[in-house]
Amino acid sequence: MNEEREKEEEAVEKRELIKDGKRLDGRGFEELRPIKIEVGVLKRADGSCYFELGENKVIAAVYGPKEMHPRHAQDAKMAVVKFRYNMAPFSVDDRKRPGPDRRSVEVSKVSREAFEPVIMREFYPKAAIEVYVEILQSDAGTRTAGINAASVALADAGIPMKDLVSSVAVGKIDGQVVLDLNGTEDNHGEADMPIAMVARTNTITLLQMDGHLTAEEFGRGLKLAMGACRQIYELQRAALIERFSSSNSGSKSEKGGNKNGT
Amino acid sequence: MGLEIMDEIKQNYVANLVASGKREDGRGFREFREISVERGVAERAEGSARVKIGDSDVLVGVKLDVGAPFPDTPNKGVIITNAELVPLASPEFESGPPREDSVQLARVVDRGIRGSEAIDLERLCIEEGEKVWIVFIDIHILDNGGNLVDAAALGAISALLNARIPFEKWGLPAPAGEGEEEEGRESSRLPIRETPVAVTTAKIEGKILVDPNVNEENAATTKLTVISNADGSLSGMQKSGSGGLKEDEVLEMVELGIEKAGEIRENFL
Amino acid sequence: MRLDEFSANEKVERNYERLIYCCAINFYSQMYKIAVPGDLLSEETGRAGEGTYVEDGKVYASRYGVLNEKGEIKVMALSGKYVPTQGDVVIGKVVEISFPYWIVDIASPYEARLHSSEFAGAGRGAGSNARGRGRREGGARGSGMRVSAARGSGTRESAARGSGTRESAARGSGTRESAARGRGAREERIEFGDMKKYLDLDDLIVAKVAKVDALMRVDLALEEDFKIGRGSGGGSGGGRLLEISHTKVPRVIGRSGSMVRMLKEKCNCSIFIAENGRIWIKGSEENMNLVSEVISKIVSEAHTAGLTDRIADFLEPFRGNK
Numbered sequence: 001m002n003e004e005r006e007k008e009e010e011a012v013e014k015r016e017l018i019k020d021g022k023r024l025d026g027r028g029f030e031e032l033r034p035i036k037i038e039v040g041v042l043k044r045a046d047g048s049c050y051f052e053l054g055e056n057k058v059i060a061a062v063y064g065p066k067e068m069h070p071r072h073a074q075d076a077k078m079a080v081v082k083f084r085y086n087m088a089p090f091s092v093d094d095r096k097r098p099g100p101d102r103r104s105v106e107v108s109k110v111s112r113e114a115f116e117p118v119i120m121r122e123f124y125p126k127a128a129i130e131v132y133v134e135i136l137q138s139d140a141g142t143r144t145a146g147i148n149a150a151s152v153a154l155a156d157a158g159i160p161m162k163d164l165v166s167s168v169a170v171g172k173i174d175g176q177v178v179l180d181l182n183g184t185e186d187n188h189g190e191a192d193m194p195i196a197m198v199a200r201t202n203t204i205t206l207l208q209m210d211g212h213l214t215a216e217e218f219g220r221g222l223k224l225a226m227g228a229c230r231q232i233y234e235l236q237r238a239a240l241i242e243r244f245s246s247s248n249s250g251s252k253s254e255k256g257g258n259k260n261g262t
Numbered sequence: 263m264g265l266e267i268m269d270e271i272k273q274n275y276v277a278n279l280v281a282s283g284k285r286e287d288g289r290g291f292r293e294f295r296e297i298s299v300e301r302g303v304a305e306r307a308e309g310s311a312r313v314k315i316g317d318s319d320v321l322v323g324v325k326l327d328v329g330a331p332f333p334d335t336p337n338k339g340v341i342i343t344n345a346e347l348v349p350l351a352s353p354e355f356e357s358g359p360p361r362e363d364s365v366q367l368a369r370v371v372d373r374g375i376r377g378s379e380a381i382d383l384e385r386l387c388i389e390e391g392e393k394v395w396i397v398f399i400d401i402h403i404l405d406n407g408g409n410l411v412d413a414a415a416l417g418a419i420s421a422l423l424n425a426r427i428p429f430e431k432w433g434l435p436a437p438a439g440e441g442e443e444e445e446g447r448e449s450s451r452l453p454i455r456e457t458p459v460a461v462t463t464a465k466i467e468g469k470i471l472v473d474p475n476v477n478e479e480n481a482a483t484t485k486l487t488v489i490s491n492a493d494g495s496l497s498g499m500q501k502s503g504s505g506g507l508k509e510d511e512v513l514e515m516v517e518l519g520i521e522k523a524g525e526i527r528e529n530f531l
Numbered sequence: 532m533r534l535d536e537f538s539a540n541e542k543v544e545r546n547y548e549r550l551i552y553c554c555a556i557n558f559y560s561q562m563y564k565i566a567v568p569g570d571l572l573s574e575e576t577g578r579a580g581e582g583t584y585v586e587d588g589k590v591y592a593s594r595y596g597v598l599n600e601k602g603e604i605k606v607m608a609l610s611g612k613y614v615p616t617q618g619d620v621v622i623g624k625v626v627e628i629s630f631p632y633w634i635v636d637i638a639s640p641y642e643a644r645l646h647s648s649e650f651a652g653a654g655r656g657a658g659s660n661a662r663g664r665g666r667r668e669g670g671a672r673g674s675g676m677r678v679s680a681a682r683g684s685g686t687r688e689s690a691a692r693g694s695g696t697r698e699s700a701a702r703g704s705g706t707r708e709s710a711a712r713g714r715g716a717r718e719e720r721i722e723f724g725d726m727k728k729y730l731d732l733d734d735l736i737v738a739k740v741a742k743v744d745a746l747m748r749v750d751l752a753l754e755e756d757f758k759i760g761r762g763s764g765g766g767s768g769g770g771r772l773l774e775i776s777h778t779k780v781p782r783v784i785g786r787s788g789s790m791v792r793m794l795k796e797k798c799n800c801s802i803f804i805a806e807n808g809r810i811w812i813k814g815s816e817e818n819m820n821l822v823s824e825v826i827s828k829i830v831s832e833a834h835t836a837g838l839t840d841r842i843a844d845f846l847e848p849f850r851g852n853k
Contacts, residue, residue, distance in 0.1 A: 105365040
């Protein structure tokens with residue numbers, strides 16, 4: 001392990017995130033990290049999902065629809081969606097101070113907005129639908145993992161939705177547009193662009209960009225991310241179907257991909 | 263309740279106008295409101311700018327302080343961006359801890375400055391690992407007429423261009439080869455090497471229009487802010503609102519954003 | 532409080548239909564087809580039913596659940612919160628007294644309210660029992676009559692709605708009943724301090740959803756034998772309250788009530804299933820434990836086919852349990 005870390009650091013030192021057409025973890029440019037999805041992992045929540053994306057470990061829970069508090073924040077025509085993205089203090093190398101910071105406030109906001117187009121909120125006037133995403137272990141791409149988990153958890157909670165939402169990031173490392181940056185790549189990369197999408201309609205419901213891209217790279221990255229969202233959607237759907245296709249409750253869905261350093 | 267119903271009527275009115283190819287204030291879909299930029303308006307600040315876009319009114323102040331660098335970037339200065347939607351600017355703004363709108367506003371502006379590497383942070387290092395300049399960008403919204411992001415981002419880069427490093431105040435020598443000195447001021451300019459400009463487009467009734475005013479913002483399901491640089495490259499992006507966008511819409515918004523940013527840069531920076 | 536009385540209820544009737552289909556497909560496959568939100572189900576928009584939506588001339592799933600493609604295309608969610616609709620019969624729990632209403636939790640995002648005039652013109656307990664008896668006699672006349680009786684009561688409600696307020700509806704029915712009993716139709720008002728005497732906090736009641744407005748204000752009307760106990764541990768009556776997802780109620784009832792009938796017979800319990808997913812059971816402690824166990828089994832296997840048969844097998848050793 002240590003040896004690998006050292007090698008990795010050395011490569012980073014030399015600004016070599018790509019070698020012989022492969023990335024440090026052995027992936028190709030357009031390859032996702034391994035994904036694992038488990039549905040209905042929490043007993044208390046109305047819906048839940050555990051989601052792994054490479055080294056990211058994320059759990060999402062949905063409560064509601066329930067009575068909205070405070071009352072003045074109720075919407076007489078539709079349910080209010082509350083979304084809380086939170087990183088566990090131990091989810092990162094340097095302990096993160098508990099509680100919401102500005103980053104998590106922003107991530108929560110854009111994640112909530114990524115779901116508003118699909119949740120049929122008009123079914124529950126005045127009520128609240130609460131989505132909680134906890135990042136247990138982080139390795140870049142946590143918001144996308146959180147959205148993927150929340151999507152499955154919302155379905156599991158029986159919330160009426162027009163579609164599932166799938167999410168992934170693209171970025172740029174060593175001048176190359178690549179899919180799904182891991183932590184090292186993100187730290188030393190030139191750009192990071194998370195998107196969320198409704199796979200059926202190709203509708204983008206989250207789009208952020210951080211770093212530096214040319215307009216051409218942006219267009220290419222967007223296409224790449226959209227394609228990957230469709231792959232992730234298939235995995236989300238498979239996990240949900242599988243849950244009730246076997247007689248036992250709880251289901252797992254995994255995608256292979258290259259094993260990296262485990 | 264009365265207010266809510268009013269809002270809804272207005273939303274429908276604005277949306278219907280847009281659907282028929284018109285805007286409330288008679289602008290074209292690719293047309294900004296009138297912009298004004300006034301620099302150096304806050305005397306106590308190291309740099310400042312007041313930007314008006316239509317009746318949106320934003321004041322940005324830049325203050326510099328000496329402090330410790332982040333451990334992972336010991337030879338770089340620090341940027342801290344903050345936005346306050348003070349209650350005087352809108353009946354919808356409340357006092358209290360920052361709400362997600364103001365957090366998002368600050369972070370998007372910050373993203374543009376950072377992503378474009380507008381400030382040469384290495385030149386803000388005083389003593390590696392010990393002392394660096396900390397650049398505080400404080401965004402103060404005075405009147406919310408819509409599209410605060412573009413006004414704040416333009417205010418931020420304008421204020422940075424206006425800012426001087428207060429070497430004298432801290433008893434520090436001005437580093438050799440720094441930006442030109444100006445008469446009566448011992449400090450030199452901040453090392454600014456890029457001028458990121460944010461342009462927000464909104465989608466209403468399936469139509470894309472630039473620089474939404476406050477009523478258009480309320481009627482819009484989705485907005486996209488695109489921050490671009492002098493060479494047409496991108497250094498930040500943020501979708502907001504509860505709607506979705508198609509790929510061709512995104513590309514149209516990006517193209518429009520880059521084009522408008524060029525015009526703004528030419529006229530105001 | 533027999534289940535048969537509920538078969539008159541339209542919504543439960545619909546649920547039976549779904550289950551008839553579910554049972555039918557048992558013969559062909561052991562697995563139900565599961566749908567996920569966004570799944571394309573059909574291009575015949577006329578067949579779009581519960582748990583689906585129509586967009587651009589196509590029918591898509593809006594819920595995650597069991598797909599039913601016979602006739603109307605439906606997706607039966609396996610989880611989800613109960614949203615009251617007019618005519619539903621629910622079990623509620625009094626959570627607040629706010630004159631002139633009792634505020635009632637009905638296992639939903641929306642609390643319901645019961646107006647004190649529901650009791651006006653009738654003495655505590657006795658009056659409502661009389662009311663209950665009257666209806667039950669009607670019910671005993673046979674299924675055809677039962678349905679029409681239920682329809683009759685529906686008409687009465689809509690007539691009352693026409694006249695305006697919920698209060699007048701209650702008063703109207705009170706008047707009618709008192710008149711039938713040869714009592715004076717004098718209106719009695721219940722004072723705030725007296726409300727507790729009629730219904731106190733934690734009391735469990737059976738009620739019909741009389742009205743749901745656009746703001747999701749829910750008004751209840753009392754059902755016959757409305758008071759069934761206190762809290763979840765049961766009060767003087769010694770019953771027990773179970774709570775399941777309302778989406779699984781049809782499975783507990785079974786095709787044409789087959790499941791619940793079997794449960795009642797083999798466990799020797801009275802079982803009352805309300806549409807909000809609350810179930811009131813009453814019997815010996817041992818029998819109630821058995822019913823609880825079986826119901827939780829039904830709930831956890833609600834998505835599987837052949838459930839009635841498996842439960843029958845499971846209950847086989849308990850035949851004639853007393």
